[in-house]
Amino acid sequence: MNGAAALLLALLLGIGLALWGLHSTGSRGRGRRLAARFAAHSLPHARVRMQSRLAQKAPRATWLRIPEPLEARLAAIFGWDLERLDQYPAAPALLVLPCAVPGLVAGAYASSMLGGFGWAIAFPVWILLARMVFGAMHRRRADALYRQLPDALGMVVRAVRAGIPVVEALRTVSREVPEPTGGEFRRLSDQLAIGIPMEEALRRLARRSGLPEYRFFAVSLTLQNSAGGNLTETLDNLADVVRKRVATRLRGHALASQARASAYVLSAVPLLAASALLLINPGYVLILFRDARGNMVLLAAIASLAVGLGSMKAIIRRSLT
Numbered sequence: 001m002n003g004a005a006a007l008l009l010a011l012l013l014g015i016g017l018a019l020w021g022l023h024s025t026g027s028r029g030r031g032r033r034l035a036a037r038f039a040a041h042s043l044p045h046a047r048v049r050m051q052s053r054l055a056q057k058a059p060r061a062t063w064l065r066i067p068e069p070l071e072a073r074l075a076a077i078f079g080w081d082l083e084r085l086d087q088y089p090a091a092p093a094l095l096v097l098p099c100a101v102p103g104l105v106a107g108a109y110a111s112s113m114l115g116g117f118g119w120a121i122a123f124p125v126w127i128l129l130a131r132m133v134f135g136a137m138h139r140r141r142a143d144a145l146y147r148q149l150p151d152a153l154g155m156v157v158r159a160v161r162a163g164i165p166v167v168e169a170l171r172t173v174s175r176e177v178p179e180p181t182g183g184e185f186r187r188l189s190d191q192l193a194i195g196i197p198m199e200e201a202l203r204r205l206a207r208r209s210g211l212p213e214y215r216f217f218a219v220s221l222t223l224q225n226s227a228g229g230n231l232t233e234t235l236d237n238l239a240d241v242v243r244k245r246v247a248t249r250l251r252g253h254a255l256a257s258q259a260r261a262s263a264y265v266l267s268a269v270p271l272l273a274a275s276a277l278l279l280i281n282p283g284y285v286l287i288l289f290r291d292a293r294g295n296m297v298l299l300a301a302i303a304s305l306a307v308g309l310g311s312m313k314a315i316i317r318r319s320l321t
Contacts, residue, residue: 079131083208087141087180092134099129113295138210141180145209147246148181153217153239157232166221166231167192184209198225213242256316263312270305 075082080092088095103126110118152173159169167189174186184205191201202218216238224231278285288294 077127079127079134081134081138083204084138084141088134088137095133096130099133100126102126102129109295109299113292113299142210144180145184146211146213146242146249148177149211149213149217150239150243150246152177152181152185153235153242157235157239160232160235166225167198198222213238213245252319256319259312259316263309263316266312267305267309270301 072082074096075092078092078096080088080095085092100122103122103124106125107119107122110121112118155173155176156166156169159172160166164172170185170192171189174182174189176182177185187208188201188205191204192198199222202221206215206218217235220231220234220238224234274285288298
């Protein structure tokens with residue numbers, strides 16, 4: 001199989017995946033989904049699976065439907081979370097498809113050096129880029145939730161001390177605190193309003209946030225709801241601990257700014273050096289693109305630079321957690 005045929009096959013597979021993702025179910029399928037969703041949320045003690053698309057898909061993405069077994073496999077491969085579908089700016093399939101373009105480019109470049117076997121690199125690059133995109137979205141939302149949690153806990157403590165019930169205090173947080181914390185507490189209040197037990201609703205909140213501090217909050221409210229106790233003191237201590245941890249993390253980010261600046265400089269030096277050499281002696285640089293051995297050297301240089309920058313970023317992130 002030559003390069004053109006392999007490229008055509010990859011494009012056809014991408015178009016087929018897009019058409020499959022854009023396929024909309026018929027009216028009977030929509031009716032079954034709506035009936036199942038209504039039955040699940042209308043029963044006070046219904047066991048609603050959080051990984052189900054019925055309870056988690058955002059309204060703006062309901063026209064984009066993929067069979068659930070296939071969606072679970074695709075989510076595991078490409079890195080999106082079925083419990084956070086409403087947190088993405090678009091349907092995950094639409095976010096994954098653009099990541100295939102760099103994979104096709106990498107496959108075409110590899111096939112020019114290795115022949116038809118070079119196309120094998122296209123799919124791993126596609127998966128890696130998609131997982132990086134979703135991972136960045138998850139980290140950005142988790143950081144925002146982490147920074148806003150002390151204010152949300154403080155608001156709950158003040159409301160409870162003023163004599164407001166806990167459920168109404170949670171609803172106050174959903175109205176007063178900005179996104180994304182306000183949206184999470186709004187979902188929590190809506191679940192409590194339709195009869196879902198507080199323990200289950202708090203467990204879902206902690207699972208969706210992915211933060212241990214939210215698990216502490218869920219445990220505190222669950223214990224107070226079942227056994228009683230001084231909720232305000234517990235939440236006040238938790239808010240103080242989280243506030244100190246946020247300040248410590250910000251100080252760590254400030255101390256790690258030198259390492260981040262070094263990573264940026266190291267990543268820019270090869271590009272600046274190559275640009276300068278291209279102006280001084282173009283033939284010295286263009287051989288990397290025209291000769292097969294130069295292509296191998298260029299590929300090894302890009303791979304080593306990516307590994308180095310990735311290692312530095314991982315070390316910095318781990319030191320700040």
